[in-house]
Amino acid sequence: MLNLWNSFSQDWPTLATLILILLKIVVIMLPLMVLVAYYTYAERKIIGYMQVRIGPNRVGFFGRHAFGLGQPLADAFKLMFKEIVIPTKANRVLFVIAPMLSLGPALAAWAVFPFNEGMALADINAGLLYLLAMTSVGVYGVIIAGWASNSKYALLGAMRSAAQIVSYEIAMGFALVGVLVAAGSLNLSDIVRAQSGSLLHWYWLPLLPLFLIYFISGVAETNRAPFDVAEGESEIVAGFHVDYSGMTFAAFFLGEYANMILVSALTALMFMGGWLSPFQGTPLEPFFAWVPGFVWLVAKTFFFMYLFLWFRATFPRYRYDQIMRLGWKVFIPITIVWILVVGLAVVYQLPWWFD
Amino acid sequence: MLENYLPILIFIVVALAVGVVVVSLGFVLGPHRPDAEKCSVYECGFEAFEDSRMKFDVRYYLVAILFIIFDLEIAFLFPWAVVLGKIGMAGFIAMFIFLAILVIGFIYEWKKGALEWE
Numbered sequence: 454m455l456n457l458w459n460s461f462s463q464d465w466p467t468l469a470t471l472i473l474i475l476l477k478i479v480v481i482m483l484p485l486m487v488l489v490a491y492y493t494y495a496e497r498k499i500i501g502y503m504q505v506r507i508g509p510n511r512v513g514f515f516g517r518h519a520f521g522l523g524q525p526l527a528d529a530f531k532l533m534f535k536e537i538v539i540p541t542k543a544n545r546v547l548f549v550i551a552p553m554l555s556l557g558p559a560l561a562a563w564a565v566f567p568f569n570e571g572m573a574l575a576d577i578n579a580g581l582l583y584l585l586a587m588t589s590v591g592v593y594g595v596i597i598a599g600w601a602s603n604s605k606y607a608l609l610g611a612m613r614s615a616a617q618i619v620s621y622e623i624a625m626g627f628a629l630v631g632v633l634v635a636a637g638s639l640n641l642s643d644i645v646r647a648q649s650g651s652l653l654h655w656y657w658l659p660l661l662p663l664f665l666i667y668f669i670s671g672v673a674e675t676n677r678a679p680f681d682v683a684e685g686e687s688e689i690v691a692g693f694h695v696d697y698s699g700m701t702f703a704a705f706f707l708g709e710y711a712n713m714i715l716v717s718a719l720t721a722l723m724f725m726g727g728w729l730s731p732f733q734g735t736p737l738e739p740f741f742a743w744v745p746g747f748v749w750l751v752a753k754t755f756f757f758m759y760l761f762l763w764f765r766a767t768f769p770r771y772r773y774d775q776i777m778r779l780g781w782k783v784f785i786p787i788t789i790v791w792i793l794v795v796g797l798a799v800v801y802q803l804p805w806w807f808d
Numbered sequence: 809m810l811e812n813y814l815p816i817l818i819f820i821v822v823a824l825a826v827g828v829v830v831v832s833l834g835f836v837l838g839p840h841r842p843d844a845e846k847c848s849v850y851e852c853g854f855e856a857f858e859d860s861r862m863k864f865d866v867r868y869y870l871v872a873i874l875f876i877i878f879d880l881e882i883a884f885l886f887p888w889a890v891v892l893g894k895i896g897m898a899g900f901i902a903m904f905i906f907l908a909i910l911v912i913g914f915i916y917e918w919k920k921g922a923l924e925w926e
Binding site for chain 2: 471474475477478481482486532533534535538539540541542549552553554556557558559560561563565574575576577582583600603604605606607608609612615616620623626627630631633634637638639695696700701703704707773774778781782789792793797799800
């Protein structure tokens with residue numbers, strides 16, 4: 454313990470490094486919050502167009518319509534000035550902590566995310582483990598919210614979503630084991646580098662079942678349609694956050710959307726080659742050399758974010774027993790089999806997958 | 809090694825602070841006019857019939873137990889996955905045996921109906 458302290462105090466960070474770190478955090482966090490806000494706008498707009506209507510198009514800036522781009526800001530300000538009702542029978546402290554617990558980890562997970570070659574706040578070796586830990590903490594927010602509200606609907610909704618999140622986390626974990634077997638490292642940048650080559654070398658092809666399972670589990674983990682039984686409006690009203698209003702509700706909402714962006718970005722990172730250009734190693738490569746890696750990553754992330762919205766506009770909601778059957782009886786067996794297949798491919802160095 | 813984790817610690821603190829700020833902003837800016845009706849339990853307009861912290865289905869407990877078991881399994885698979893290229897066939901067979909034992913447990917719970925809902 455004393456050794457640890459001595460080694461730590463020797464290279465105690467100077468004020469300049471601390472400020473630099475804080476600056477980097479702001480550079481990551483601010484665009485993320487803006488993206489979360491405009492993701493809600495994109496959702497309403499895109500689902501609107503899918504249903505042959507326009508979506509929000511009134512709120513603009515300074516009297517101009519501007520395609521309704523002022524909508525997220527207007528929503529945010531509206532929620533800020535709403536009363537936060539704490540039910541008399543609720544546990545007040547837990548009731549207020551729960552939304553913070555669901556928003557905080559969803560943001561904190563971005564600490565290890567590599568946005569480009571060498572462009573991560575902390576390029577740690579246990580990056581994937583950290584991500585898994587952070588996404589797991591979100592369950593506490595759900596469970597605490599459901600318990601603290603002291604309402605039957607909230608408790609039932611919390612039980613449902615917690616069981617669902619936990620079930621799909623296993624399928625997700627197994628899918629990640631497949632990625633690890635293929636990449637041979639827990640470091641996120643290494644995982645991307647291991648995929649270099651054209652878009653046929655990215656892991657979506659050799660790990661196709663795991664890729665599909667990872668993304669579908671991600672949709673289920675974030676309680677999004679078609680897995681949104683917890684918020685089945687007609688059955689148990691809004692699920693675990695029935696009693697939340699104003700900014701406490703907004704925090705849950707922000708956390709959910711931040712988690713959706715995180716799942717999309719991670720799918721892009723682990724199965725779609727992250728910041729790698731899709732034309733690497735092909736004759737087309739020089740024509741796209743001017744595109745920065747960051748742009749590829751964002752494009753891939755946006756594609757998966759779009760899929761979230763597309764799913765919501767397309768699929769009817771699953772029944773709860775069907776969700777649990779899909780998670781336990783379909784995804785887990787498939788992932789176990791595919792881990793063994795990938796393991797054999799790595800042990801024997803099968804050339805068409807891992808050369 | 810350790811200094812790599814300092815930015816993460818600061819990031820977590822900042823992220824939690826964002827959560828705190830977002831919620832307290834609502835408390836500061838919003839009105840406070842609680843009354844008995846507004847703060848009563850929401851049960852679709854009815855008065856609450858009974859205590860809301862009631863008995864719940866044992867299957868939620870079962871799912872939680874199974875989650876712990878399988879999460880442990882994942883914890884064992886992670887280090888294996890990272891070094892599989894180095895430990896080769898012997899490591900693969902060892903993990904195959906471990907997985908086989910767990911799959912037997914999985915089949916048992918499946919046949920017992922622990923995964924049935926309805």
